[in-house]
Amino acid sequence: MDNLRLRFPKHEHPDIPIGMGVHGVGRDPDHDRGIALVESPHMPLVQFCVDRRGVWLNVPEGVRGVHVNGRPVQRMAMLRAGDTMHLDGVEVVLVGAPVSDGLPPELAGLPPDNNGDQRVVLRGVGGAHHGRCFTLERPRTIGRLRESDIRIDEPGVADRHARIELHGERVVLRDLGSADGTLVNGDRVRDAVLSAGDQVVIDAHHRFVVEAPGMRNLDRDRRSNDELALSARQQAADDSNVPLKQSIRRLPLLLMAAVLLGAALSALLWFAPT
Numbered sequence: 001m002d003n004l005r006l007r008f009p010k011h012e013h014p015d016i017p018i019g020m021g022v023h024g025v026g027r028d029p030d031h032d033r034g035i036a037l038v039e040s041p042h043m044p045l046v047q048f049c050v051d052r053r054g055v056w057l058n059v060p061e062g063v064r065g066v067h068v069n070g071r072p073v074q075r076m077a078m079l080r081a082g083d084t085m086h087l088d089g090v091e092v093v094l095v096g097a098p099v100s101d102g103l104p105p106e107l108a109g110l111p112p113d114n115n116g117d118q119r120v121v122l123r124g125v126g127g128a129h130h131g132r133c134f135t136l137e138r139p140r141t142i143g144r145l146r147e148s149d150i151r152i153d154e155p156g157v158a159d160r161h162a163r164i165e166l167h168g169e170r171v172v173l174r175d176l177g178s179a180d181g182t183l184v185n186g187d188r189v190r191d192a193v194l195s196a197g198d199q200v201v202i203d204a205h206h207r208f209v210v211e212a213p214g215m216r217n218l219d220r221d222r223r224s225n226d227e228l229a230l231s232a233r234q235q236a237a238d239d240s241n242v243p244l245k246q247s248i249r250r251l252p253l254l255l256m257a258a259v260l261l262g263a264a265l266s267a268l269l270w271f272a273p274t
Contacts, residue, residue: 003097004050004081007186010091023048024079024166027088045087048079055079055094058151065089069207070127080209081185095186099198103191107172112139116166120212125199127206128152134208142178144201156180156203163195171210173200 006016006025012034016025024044028034038044046066047058057077059066066073067086079085081096102108118137124130129150134140140149143161152161160176175181175190183201184192196201196212 004055005095006048007093007095007187009093012090015095018048018050018162020050020052025087035087035092046085057085070205080197080199082183082201082207084204089143093186095213097109097185099187099189099192101181101187101189101192103172103174103193107167107170107193108191110167112163112165113167114138120166120171120210122150122164122200122208123211125207125209127202129206129208133211136164136166136171139163141176150208152206154203154206157206164200169212171195171212256260 004018006018008015013028013036016037024038024047025035026038026044026091028036031036035045043058045063046060049056049058055078057066057068057073057079059073059075065086065088068077068079069084073188081094083094085092085094109225116135116137116139118135120136122134122136122140124132124134129152133227134150141160142148142152142157143159143165144151144153144157145159148160156179158176158178161178162176164175165172165174171194172193173182173184173189173192178190179252181188181190183204184198186199194210198209198210200208200210202208
């Protein structure tokens, strides 16, 4: 949740950084139809709540006209970097940590790799492909052409706009001739290495999120044999201690039974006829 900023695409204001905590955003008294951070809890149009779990947008009761990615929000919405909001008629984008525009040398000249992983997907979260998932077991081209894997027939999208491919465990975005590049987490890039959770936006409305649950499994599966053996030994030690723990738990009951038995024998001896 570091380096979060509120960006104004029409350049009404400079970026507003928002860190951990609660940030009220309301009308800016110094600019007509502008917005700014406000201190009073009674003044904000909305509140941005940032913690380690994510970012939430809270809309106070009675406030209307708040939209996230074109959809109205009445009370609360969870946000991700790259989301676009309209607050009191002002467009605002939540921008995450800066994304490097360009690829490292070892990836820059590599041809497409068809040995991908179907567990890594692009999930449509807005636009023409909302709700669809595109696996990356092979490269996926984005563009207006009919043969594109992810076809977006919009004037602002090039015939061959971009390609997303997997090289090992790195998801790579390559520009194929777009006019303005692609937005990743709110920053405009042409080529970039993507991470799980990144939001890719094409032509402002078509949104995709990189999901790579398989990568975490692969990381776990790559544990060394020593680590696995240690886990096995610890499990075996725990299993061997189970009878001992059970015996310890039974000990008070055995003591009580012995005391009661002793008391019963004493009573018999005391009251027995002589």
